[in-house]
Amino acid sequence: MARPRILVVGAGFAGVECVRRLERSLAPGEADIALVTPFSYQLYLPLLPQVASGVLTPQSVAVSLRRSRRHRTRIVPGGAIGVDTKAKVCVVRKITDEIVNEPYDYIVLAAGSVTRTFDIPGLIDNARGMKTLAEAAYIRDHVISQLDLADASHDEEERASRLQFVVVGGGYAGTETAASLQLLTSNAVKHYPRLDPALIKWHLIDIAPKLMPELGDKLGVTALEILRKRGIEVSLGVSVAEAGPDKVTFTDGRVLPCRTLIWTAGVAASPLVATLDAETVRGRLAVTPEMSLPGADGVFALGDAAAVPDLAKGDGAICPPTAQHAMRQGRKLADNIIASLRGRPMQSYVHKDLGLVVDLGGRDAVSKPLGIELKGMPAQAAARGYHWAALRTNVAKTRVMTNWLLNAIAGDDFVRTGFQARKQATLRDFEYTDAYLTPEEIRAHTAGADARG
Structure with missing residues (x-):
């Protein structure tokens, strides 16, 4: 049989x-x-x-x-x-x-x-997601390339559009993505003497009235304060009305010069x-x-x-x-x-x-394991400890821990690999x-x- x-x-x-x-x-x-x-x-x-932020290698x-x-x-x-x-x-x-x-x-x-996408003009062709390994690698290259191109440009309008970054989605994925990539650019700009750090702007927007409501009001407000203290502009009750190759129009009427739109508004x-x-x-x-x-x-x-x-x-x-x-x-x-x-x-x-852990990069995190509200280093320890334990093989655990230690000690070289450098890949492609x-x-x-x- x-x-x-x-x-x-x-x-x-x-x-x-x-x-x-x-x-x-x-x-x-x-x-x-x-x-x-x-x-x-x-x-x-x-x-x-x-x-995407370079803390971990893709293989990890x-x-x-x-x-x-x-x-x-x-x-x-x-x-x-x-x-x-x-x-x-x-x-x-x-x-x-x-x-x-x-x-x-x-x-x-x-x-x-x-x-998950919506019938928003230009969204499919101009937004990037954060669901695949290729997308994360592509976004890292793309963000660093915007710094390179802005540094080389003599056109103030071009420079402004390349140094504005928008992340849509105030849930777990969007919040961590915005926080991690903002740290990447704030550290990288130190190596671009021609760029004014004040020109680099990160925006996190969500149509919901609260940031990460699953964390509860207290920790949600804490996460919001951390992001805003870093200079990330958080807009709630707002979404994208139209996405173009060099600008984004919000539903509140604002038009932002921008060449980086990262879409994490649900699955x-x-x-x-x-x-x-x-x-x-x-x-x-x-x-x-x-x-x-x-x-x-x-x-x-x-x-x-x-x-x-x-x-x-x-x-x-x-x-x-x-x-x-x-x-x-x-x-x-x-x-x-x-x-x-x-x-x-x-x-x-x-x-x-069992709860949620949110790593905001550096020493910042908010976590709620087993209903216990944590922030700062205790929350960071809970977040990274959970992820490390959940990795299935000892090889993966070793790679991730080594990457974390190396990044904490030596930082990042802000190198882009040239991955799909000449093709603006879409959500459908990835x-x-x-x-x-x-x-x-x-x-x-x-x-x-x-x-x-």
């Missing part, structure tokens, strides 16, 4: 934790495990702002998927672009652009999320979700507390791609798209798949949120949001597919 095939889509926190649990808990001959991912690493997303947050004592998962190098739940086939575009069918008995949809579930033609909640797949997709045999979803009921909160709440929930969902879902294989009942996912198939195209690809291979 053929072994059951478990196909996991996505190598984020949810997918990797699921695969690791399956490898540890299943006997070698009990099932075949495959993981669909374009890259052979797990990206430690919370530390991307530190990659790219945790190898092959460094596992029990590694026996087949890695399919590509991205899932459609799922036919009736034929039990996942359509995959490999990194060679070849399209192949991957049949499954159980499929775990942990495809994560993409940057949306992976476009893969739309290929299933299933019920969604706020764009995420509606699943049961056991993370199964109703009406689709052997289909499970979790993490940012799924609206997993938050039973700890109740009242119809769904789990927020955080690494904390994704990791625990991955482990619980692996247990449920194993229970299903062995004829045992599945269990509901329940987890009480996140491949236009790569997915329609339901009709999926059925055409899977027509006649043998679900048992």
Whole structure:
């Protein structure tokens, strides 16, 4: 009898934790495990702002998927672009652009999320996100190049536009990104004698009335004070009305000369979700507390791609798209798949949120672990300690700790690598949001597919 095939889509926190649990808990001959991912690493997303600011190298947050004592998962190098739940086939575009069918008995949809955008003129073409390793590396190069070009320019208008930076999104990602990159430019400008530090302006804007409301009023105000003390102009209740190549228009009527717009205003579930033609909640797949997709045999979803009921909160709440929930969902879902294989009942996912840590760079941080409000160095210790402990391999932990120590002692050289220097890459280029198939195209690809291979 053929072994059951478990196909996991996505190598984020949810997918990797699921695969690791399956490898540890299943006997070698009990099932075949495959993981669909374009890259052979797990990206430690919370530390991307530190990659953009040069505190960490890109390799430090790219945790190898092959460094596992029990590694026996087949890695399919590509991205899932459609799922036919009736034929039990996942359509995959490999990194060679070849399209192949991957049949499954159980499929775990942990495809994560993409940057959420709106119908704002110029946004898609002129904004950059902070969701991928390539975007973080690109933004670092871009910010330093603006200093280089402003320093060389004799045109005051050009110089002004190159030295204004806008970050949209007052949540975790946007706040850390603005704080980290402001430190980068404030340190780098010391090496540009022709540039007046007062000309460099960072703006953080958000349509919400509060900064990081999940921290609570007290710590949210503390974070706001830290940013403003550093010279970051924070505007709340404001968003972008239009984005151009050299200016940004705000919804309050201000027009800012600017060539750097970083968009972190939330996330949306992976476009893969739309290929299933299933019920969604706020764009995420509606699943049961056991993370199964109703009406689709052997289909499970979790993490940012799924609206997993938050039973700890109740009242119809769904789990927020955080690494904390994704990791625990991955482990619980692996247990449920194993229970299903062995004829045992599945269990509901329940987890009480443990809090939030926010690293603002240098000695600044605000954190709320287990409901305890911290700021300054204690909060910084909690934030970095949490991230360091959450890194999956000793190699990654060593690299990150070494980078932190090196940066604290020696600082940064403010070197740009020339990554995509001559191409203004868009959000679509980095996140491949236009790569997915329609339901009709999926059925055409899977027509006649043998679900048992």
